[in-house]
Amino acid sequence: MADERRLRVGVLGCGPIAQAAHFESASKARNAELYAICDVADDLRERMAATYAPQRSFRDYDEMLADPELDAVIVATADAFHVAAATRALEAGKHVLCEKPVGVAVEEVEALKRTIASSGRVLQVGHMKRFDAGIQSARNFIADEMGEMLALKAWYCDSTHRYAMTDAVQPKIIRSKAARRPAIDPKADLEQYYMLAHGCHLLDVARFLGGEIVEVEARLSHRFGAWCWFVDVGFASGALGHLDLTVAVRMDWHEGFHIYGQNGSVLGKTYNPWYFKSSDVDIFHEATGETTRVLGADGHFYRRQLEGFAATILDGAPMTGADIDDGLASVRGMVAVARSAHSGKPVKLADATGAV
Numbered sequence: 001m002a003d004e005r006r007l008r009v010g011v012l013g014c015g016p017i018a019q020a021a022h023f024e025s026a027s028k029a030r031n032a033e034l035y036a037i038c039d040v041a042d043d044l045r046e047r048m049a050a051t052y053a054p055q056r057s058f059r060d061y062d063e064m065l066a067d068p069e070l071d072a073v074i075v076a077t078a079d080a081f082h083v084a085a086a087t088r089a090l091e092a093g094k095h096v097l098c099e100k101p102v103g104v105a106v107e108e109v110e111a112l113k114r115t116i117a118s119s120g121r122v123l124q125v126g127h128m129k130r131f132d133a134g135i136q137s138a139r140n141f142i143a144d145e146m147g148e149m150l151a152l153k154a155w156y157c158d159s160t161h162r163y164a165m166t167d168a169v170q171p172k173i174i175r176s177k178a179a180r181r182p183a184i185d186p187k188a189d190l191e192q193y194y195m196l197a198h199g200c201h202l203l204d205v206a207r208f209l210g211g212e213i214v215e216v217e218a219r220l221s222h223r224f225g226a227w228c229w230f231v232d233v234g235f236a237s238g239a240l241g242h243l244d245l246t247v248a249v250r251m252d253w254h255e256g257f258h259i260y261g262q263n264g265s266v267l268g269k270t271y272n273p274w275y276f277k278s279s280d281v282d283i284f285h286e287a288t289g290e291t292t293r294v295l296g297a298d299g300h301f302y303r304r305q306l307e308g309f310a311a312t313i314l315d316g317a318p319m320t321g322a323d324i325d326d327g328l329a330s331v332r333g334m335v336a337v338a339r340s341a342h343s344g345k346p347v348k349l350a351d352a353t354g355a356v
């Protein structure tokens, strides 16, 4: 509606994820607007300001946060900067949509959780697959009809051909030599980088569908430049779980899940997110012998997550995205998988400490 109140959003970071997802999402959202952008890289920021025409453009993050017109910040910086950037925004009274993973170590995310509680502001973590209509249909079936869960398998296998795919569909990504980067290159340790970049999605989808994860036991194989984690998962519900994180398979992007339940089963196939195509999720209903599949015509998970975030702030709608507990569980899960892969022993998520 024309007179609907829109959340005034400022995007911190004009890097690839902002260019491929957040600027467009904030420009198209029904209940938000791209009010401001911020980046220390002048060339990048000026070019993005010319393209997306935000009302304000800031070099300095604290200046953006001091703007009383600004309602919320999307933190779209390198992982290592997330907690500090989110904390400053909350302390300035702004709501936060923080890119995933919400942090790189358990303790910093626990500290962020305390800051959220004292701020009274909303923080949502950018686990945008929760806004995939196919994955949402699986979650609704599990909650309303499926009964007990026997087992869940989920896999996230990046493709060696991923850049050919994404280059074909994303806007041309502009890069700047002046961009602010962490002191240690996030890609210096690929084992850690793949876990943070991809493992956090796999763990979040597994929890979104299967509920709380209590324990993991992981094995890691690394050969011909590919990494493969096979993870046995114990869910709090008692369901068996198996996760497969592989980077990269020598074939098409391969992501999905199988769920065996009391009153039916779910077979899900997820696409590379940059195709903006909802997962194909076939739900077999034991009672009727029918299989159903939602079309999910609107596959813009990034815009949909922003609209959900804005609805929580503007209308008091329940948060359907990942909250800080979900973000923390994903970080604990990554730490536990990494530790277990090295020790060869099961690790409880409650015992996970330190950095991924």
Ligand SMILES: NC(=O)c1ccc[n+]([C@@H]2O[C@H](COP(=O)([O-])OP(=O)(O)OC[C@H]3O[C@@H](n4cnc5c(N)ncnc54)[C@H](O)[C@@H]3O)[C@@H](O)[C@H]2O)c1
Pocket (backbone or CB within 6 Å): 012, 013, 014, 015, 016, 017, 018, 038, 039, 040, 041, 044, 059, 060, 061, 076, 077, 078, 079, 081, 099, 100, 101, 126, 128, 178, 179, 180, 181, 197, 273
């Ligand atoms: N949800 C998804 O599907 C998805 C996909 C890709 C990336 N990501 C996440 O998005 C995040 C950002 O990724 P990226 O590749 O765009 O990062 P990037 O590091 O390439 O770009 C971040 C930009 O932020 C700017 N910046 C950093 N700190 C700043 C500060 N304090 N003040 C002003 N500007 C600052 C930098 O100059 C840089 O231009 C990562 O956490 C990544 O995991 C999510």
